[in-house]
Amino acid sequence: xxxxxxxxxxxxxxxxxxxxxxxxxISQSSPSTAEGGDPxxxxxxxxxxxxxxxPGSEAASTPDPAPADLTQGPDPDVTNAEQAQRRQQExxxxxxxxxxxxxxxxxxxxxxxxxxxxxxxxxxxxxxxxQNEILQRADGGVEGLELIxxxxxxxxxxxxxxxxxxxxxxxxxxxxxxxxxxxxxDLEADPPRLVLNVCxxxxxxxxLDASGQSMGDLMYQPDHPVLHVYGAEFExxxxxxxxxxxxxxxxxxxx
Numbered sequence: 001x002x003x004x005x006x007x008x009x010x011x012x013x014x015x016x017x018x019x020x021x022x023x024x025x026i027s028q029s030s031p032s033t034a035e036g037g038d039p040x041x042x043x044x045x046x047x048x049x050x051x052x053x054x055p056g057s058e059a060a061s062t063p064d065p066a067p068a069d070l071t072q073g074p075d076p077d078v079t080n081a082e083q084a085q086r087r088q089q090e091x092x093x094x095x096x097x098x099x100x101x102x103x104x105x106x107x108x109x110x111x112x113x114x115x116x117x118x119x120x121x122x123x124x125x126x127x128x129x130x131q132n133e134i135l136q137r138a139d140g141g142v143e144g145l146e147l148i149x150x151x152x153x154x155x156x157x158x159x160x161x162x163x164x165x166x167x168x169x170x171x172x173x174x175x176x177x178x179x180x181x182x183x184x185x186d187l188e189a190d191p192p193r194l195v196l197n198v199c200x201x202x203x204x205x206x207x208l209d210a211s212g213q214s215m216g217d218l219m220y221q222p223d224h225p226v227l228h229v230y231g232a233e234f235e236x237x238x239x240x241x242x243x244x245x246x247x248x249x250x251x252x253x254x255x
């Protein structure tokens with residue numbers, strides 16, 4: 001029994017020596033960071049996620065610009081006077097409509113009834129001409145209207161001028177005064193007042209839309225003069241037309 005045990009022990013010893021020699025050879029052939037060897041190269045994912053700029057490139061030498069300061073106020077070097085002057089220049093660049101071509105009667109003293117009727121008839125004729133111009137130009141201009149109109153009539157024509165300037169519709173042709181008749185005269189009132197029945201012929205009028213197309217088929221175009229009732233008041237040496245109405249029975253007979 002002694003020889004087999006010794007043989008077995010010898011085989012085990014040889015096996016242990018072989019294993020130890022193999023382990024020693026493997027450890028000598030592998031790099032070790034613990035013994036000062038070079039570390040393994042970085043993975044591809046690490047290289048892509050952490051790029052390193054070239055020290056000589058513009059990206060490496062130029063810092064990122066600072067964000068804009070959105071809280072900064074007006075230029076402190078521009079004074080209030082300069083800012084006001086700039087605003088005035090900008091406003092002046094906006095084209096203002098030309099004044100209306102109004103031949104208003106001069107200021108004067110209140111006359112008697114026949115004179116007053118004649119004066120108001122003249123003012124109404126000038127007013128109709130001014131309305132023609134407002135609708136033909138369609139630029140919103142009403143300067144000068146204050147010389148012959150006030151109150152309701154002035155507001156009516158100013159609104160008409162503004163509306164036409166916005167929608168681009170223009171009038172072709174003119175309305176004409178056919179006849180004038182005084183129906184009320186009160187020169188003792190404060191202010192003195194006079195009412196006229198005025199027949200207007202509008203048969204020569206057409207209206208064009210913004211593209212220049214006629215809108216005559218959509219308009220009321222009577223084949224006879226139409227009655228308009230105008231009221232005027234005398235203030236500050238002038239007769240001004242202040243009221244306007246078209247009665248239900250608006251037919252006028254030819255003169």
